[in-house]
Amino acid sequence: MHSQVIAKQELAAFVENLLRQGEVVGVRRKDGKYVFDKIGSPGELCLDYDVTVLSPKEYFLPQREAFLKFELAEAIKAEPITQAQRRIILGVHPYDIKAIQLMDAVFSKDNPDPNYFRKREAATIIGVDCLNPSPHAFCASVGTATAESGFDLLLTDIGAEYVVAIGSAKGEELLQKHAKTRDASDGDLSKGKTARDEAARKYQLSAPVSLDQIPRLLEENYDHPLWEELAQKCLSCGSCTMVCPTCVCFDVQEDVALTLTTGERYRQWDSCLLEDFAKVATGENFRQHRSTRLRHRYFRKGKYMMERFGIQGCVGCGRCITACLAEIASPVDTYSRLKGGS
Ligand code: SF4
Ligand code: SF4
Incomplete structure (x- = not known):
């Protein structure tokens, strides 16, 4: 997988550019917790959170979603509703990326769900490695602390910069058009791995069986x-x-x-x-x-x-x-x- 590096001070400009493209949902602080919500400026974004109250699931499967409207006049008419808003979801942790992959499998089996997939296709997922796990999380023991696929871009904090793994052509284009980056060196990739390995050791809980x-x-x-x-x-x-x-x-x-x-x-x-x-x-x-x-x-x-x-x-x-x-x-x-x- 090809990777780039973006300096932390350049990330704000990248997010500003993304905001000009359309809706950006990111993780922000709310009442001492973290939530996924629409952001209006890079300053609202929090990328070193532990866990959000709800996952980004609601952007693909809303809590309430109308999918059919009908008229009960003399002739009954019914029309499907499939709405999807183009949006970038920024700051998704690997375990939530894996959960979205599971939802993809669920909603594509037997009867592919058009409402789900229109939203899924309209979304760009920019993940971030979780380096400060929640005290209740046990991702490292169930193989969800890191993700190798399921994202368009994935950031790993390596200090003054982020390593950015490119997971799709859409992600690559976004980065090329809107961010100032450089190619990642072996040293950058090794710093990223060290950060993930250190994070894996911070999990306080672990599944007792494989x-x-x-x-x-x-x-x-x-x-x-x-x-x-x-x-x-x-x-x-x-x-x-x-x-x-x-x-x-x-x-x-x-x-x-x-x-x-x-x-x-x-x-x-x-x-x-x-x-x-x-x-x-x-x-x-x-x-x-x-x-x-x-x-x-x-x-x-x-x-x-x-x-x-x-x-x-x-x-x-x-x-x-x-x-x-x-x-x-x-x-x-x-x-x-x-x-x-x-
Ligand atoms: S297991 Fe806990 S959270 Fe779940 S329904 Fe029972 S009381 Fe509520
Ligand atoms: S720990 Fe497992 S069961 Fe509990 S909320 Fe997370 S994914 Fe669901």
Whole structure:
């Protein structure tokens, strides 16, 4: 992969130029936390953050998205809505890049999702290596602390400069047109590797089993009493799934105008931890008990996604650990308990 180097003082000019091209979403500080949001100037951008509250998932799968509008006049008319805004998303960490790759697999299988892919194609992803991991993250142990693909450009902080890995022709063109860079030397690349290696040693949490062992661990513990124990504390709030970059389930609803002549069909994020998630029209609920919903989340992440898409369903960002008020959503703790047999 070809790499360039950009000086830190040149980055602001690069971002200014990007802002002239259209919408730029970046990571900014908000109420002591970090969020992805539209930025208006390079000064708002923060590239040395640990983790954002939500991942950039919402720019590809919005929390609520209308995808069909209809008229209920004498002849019923329906028209799809596929909207996509050209935007640059700047500062995406490797674990979120891997989560987007998983979403690509999910939304392309069987019935490719046009709403997702129009947004995906309209987006340019500029990643940044995470050198200050969150205390709840365990990316280094699940292979998501670094990314080799899935981005247009990827920055690595090497002190006074960034190494910029070029991941696509789109990224290369952006850099050529809008940034002042130089070719990366072997020494620059080696500094980048050192920075990533040092960051890998900063992770405070680590998965207790390797990824390929997780499906078996879960299968063998399908009836483990731990699920019931955790369920006693679970609030069924769904926060662990709302913050998760790899949770992609949505519910479909319709809004009809008071005149009963027009309406729209929309989808919105849903959560398998919520009681109604598996309820069907005739009233039966296939996961009525909290313990079955809680267990399903782990099976979905650790086994089903791997089996269906060949990609792990958890990228180790640790957002669920931070979000869970009952302190029971940690994949690290749960797998440790299952492994330990307690
Ligand atoms: S399950 Fe938790 S740690 Fe894993 S990707 Fe989702 S939010 Fe991150
Ligand atoms: S595991 Fe935690 S965050 Fe998830 S639904 Fe239960 S209480 Fe809420």
